[in-house]
Each structure stands twice: as C-alpha cells, then as structure tokens.
Amino acid sequence: MTCEEGDKPIVKYRFSGDTKDRIYKSKFAPIEVNIKETPINSSSDYKDDGYGLNIFPSTSPNNFSPVRDHKFFFIPGDLWQGFNGSPYQVAIMGCNSISFAKVANCNAHPAMAYCNCLVTSAAASYVTTNPNIKCSSSRNKRCSIEISHKGIILFQDQGNCPASYSIQCGKCPDGQHECESKTYPYYCCNSCADTASKIRNLASKVGR
Template sequence: MSYCNGKSKAIVEYYFGDKKLKRFETDLVPIDVQTNEPGNSGVCWRFAGRGVNNSDNYEYFACGTSPSYAFNGSGCNLYMDGVMLAGSGYEYLAGTNTVSRVDNMSPTSGYLTSGNCNCLAECEIKVLKDGQIIFSEKGVCPLKFHVTCDDECPEGSHKCTHNKYPGYCCVPCKEVGDKLKNIANKVGR
C-alpha cells in the first residue's frame, strides 16, 4: 500500500512483541510498507531415545506443530512438520524413542543434548521507495505499525499543540474517550 503521495515526509511508527515504540522517518516519499508476519511457529518438543550404534541416550529439541519419528530400516529419524531434523546423526533405536511437549529447552542430565527451542516467531517490517528497500527491521511477533505524513496525526487521533519539540502531539481519541467515561462513571456514583 502506498503512503504519503504528494507529501514531503513519511513517519512509520511500529512496535514488535516487546511493545517498545520505534520510529522511522524519511523524505523519500511516497513509500510502501510491507510486513512479514509468519503464522504460529509452534511449540518446543523434546525427542529422546537410545542411539542405534551405541547405548548412549540422546535428546534433541525442536520447534514446530507436528513432531514424529520415521523408521528408516535401521533406526528412527526425527521429523518436525514433515521435515527430517538433524540429518542422520540422530538415529534412535526403534521402541526407545519418545517425543514430549516442553515449555522450554531443559536438557536432562546425562543426555547428549542438541537442537534449538527458540520458538518465538520473527516478524519483519520493510519500507520501500519505488520497489527498493530503504529500511527494514525484524523482531519478535506480533508487529503493529502506522504511517503518518508530514506533521499529520494518525487516523483516530487528535493533534494538540504544545511548547516541546516537535510542537505538537497526537492524542488517541478512543483512549481519551474511555478515560473520560471512566472518570464520569466514578463522579456520577
């Protein structure tokens, strides 16, 4: 979507899952904004079992939604969402393999541990001018953004002047309205 046609600058305010508001400003207008917000990245799963070629126990952690094992003729390979994990290095003795959902990567003492359980999905925002990326950033999902042009306020807010830079602020109408209703309800009791 194109923003700020016929204006002199664009301001993109955005935040990721940490809700820390960030700002990107450019004079290269108009701009397009693209976001990449992948679906659920899954949960952490713990694959465990005894190795085919020795008596050691192994475990492997991975993120996804559908964990499984598949027998390959000599042992069982690990799969997540239909994709084999860890190559043939993790091959479990059939019948000793287990998979369980875990809240985080918590290795069991005595096991050889590998894998990655950073299951937080990563979102990306890109600002483009004439199809060329002029700014991008990634962060933990979800991603929210809005664009304003020149010294305008975003939709759903009101512009108020004050003596500090930049000489105005944008007040969100719904938030202020809700606060006023709350005060009126308290006073009216």
C-alpha cells in the first residue's frame, strides 16, 4: 500500500511508445499499484503468440481456432436459459483483440453478471487446446496497470511493455517537500536533495 488516508494520490505511468505520462488521480488512499505483463483481465492461459482452441472437441475433434486467451464462466440455475443450452460459457480473446470484449449493456440478461460482463462466444462444458497452433501475426508484449484501494479496483489501463510508474502522495512530487507560500496556491515545492545540501553547507559553516 502507498500513501496514507487523507492523501489524494496521483499516479503517473507510461507504456512503451508513450511520448508523455498518462495520469490517474485517486480520491482514495492508501492505494496499491500492480503492473502485469499481460492485458487487462487476462487469464493464466494467455499467450502472446496464441494457441489453438477447440470449443466442441466431442463433435469436432480437429476444429481448432487460434486465440490468445479464453475464460470459462459457470451460470447457475435457470439463468443460463437463452445461452444455447449449457450453463458453461466461454469468453474468447481472439488474435486481433487486445483484451476481452465487454457487452454494451451489462443488464441485458441476468446471466451477464456471472460472466463479469464479458462477451461469451460459445456454450461448452470443456475445451481442448493445441500449443502448436499460433496466431498468424505477432505483436508487442502487452502490459497492464491496476490501481486498487483496500482490494477494490479503482482503475485499469494497458499498453505495450515495458510499463513504469511513479506516485505522488501529497501536493508535491516524490523527492520534493511542501513549503508555505504567500501567493496562490499558497504552497511551493522544494527539492529534498537541494534542501539537504543547504543544511549540510550551513552546518559546515557553523562548525568552523
């Protein structure tokens, strides 16, 4: 956890290729920032170069399609009615997708809540995979940033790896301290290193 209650954290971050900082301002503190070398909401099955996925192995054992990721969702009771007759739904991240697609209206069907609002591509009880099947085009490794407060996700973003970030907890950036000012905004920021150097010089003069 970073920053303290009462702070208004500012997170500045960049992905590879960014020419300037992206900025997220949080109304809550403390916050936790996590960088992952996978897209937003990806599963442990995610592969940059993809793999083959067969959704109907019992009826079409050799019907593999290249994907980058997939997720299973179980829809309880009779909420799955209208979802092709199976309580198991599969969401797929295709080769041309950078993340799982979300439905435009999460309340369109009561079962959507059990799919985390992701678009489910098919109904199936199980799938098989083939690591020898790849996506036809490669792409830069994707990274994502996740900012949370006490376990609740506040913000997510993604871009090309690598990713870097810095956090400003108070009014002044890291490495600077706040001082009073007689003019608006009635505070100023001084370099901690410069202040420490001035104190050392003063102490040196006093000691002579």
